[in-house]
Amino acid sequence: MKMKKHIPNLITALNLLSGTIAAIFAVQGNLIMAALFVGLGIFFDFFDGLAARVLNVKSEIGLQLDSLADMITSGLVPGIIMYQLFLRALPGTVDTTADSWSAEAANTWFEWDIPFIALLGLLVVAASGYRLAKFNVDERQTDSFIGLPTPANAMLILSLPLILVYQPHPIAVALILNEWFLVGLTVFSCIMLNAEIPLFALKFSDWSFKQNKLRYFFIAYCLIMIVLLQFIAIPLIIASYILLSIISNKSEAKKEVLV
Template structure:
């Protein structure tokens, strides 16, 4: 377990950034929330890279990473978007916020079960969706942001292939047709 300690600590830093981002939104410190989510993204990139370099990839690490990603990229940005613009839409804004978070949870569950070894992502990765959500909430009107948020949720659960930057060599044909 000692060689797994560093990737685990990086994953926990990702999780802590997500929790702190939610707290910052509650305290009306939007810029700090965005910084926390951005730092979570850095920790998310580093934990996987470190685990691969240390040959410390494990089922525990994969599950911990996804649980952390749910908070940092599924819940925190949704709450942030709600606070910035979706709240202006009343109950519709609440529903869209929940819809986005459900999309993130479904995307991460599918990733863990069937596609973590594929050379491409199936569906928009949750960290990328979080970046898109923050950008739309920051720059768009409430209704355009709502539309964008729904589109991001759909893209996460879609079967569209997105580039994967890990250097994993796997025979994709054995996964062909897996949804």
């Protein structure tokens, strides 16, 4: 019985470990491996909550540990990825994988070679941290979310390097490697993370279709989109998630007025 209560926290620790490895790859500029480990971390993030509900072993420590893990996996890493994308979009930027411990680098430690616009990508880290802190004290977010969850935002940002590598359509590449598109996406990301917009959660209190028809529809929609469009589907899925939530909220509000 005592061992059972530690299982969700162990899964959360695996999320934290995955995020830390992803951060190392992201700093090195290996965005594909970073995306892989973020995906693994999000997988663990989903199952730690599921395990806690199934085992009925929720705890305050688990809540705080979950947010700390999400801060790394779905907050820090996406911010570094945005920074790296800015560097690739800007001409003549420095090689972030260069040996910073060389004697030549040691003699030029006071030089600043980082474009200031690239640092805008790190605003995602700050916005994610604020969103997670707010989530921990917001009693409205037990069965749904207020603002875009950090894992969803991470998937949105991590889809960009995957599209560049595996689906390099000229239009997609030109858009993703446009610094002003990246500025707009960063601002959009920061706003949506903390927007006062209720979004449905994929949490099942039971498995009935009547109570979960929106969730079942969305899961089926996601699977179809991924099969058809692969990584390009991810930004479309996130946009659809926000739109479906807004439509659902308006529908529920109309029902309450009629009642």
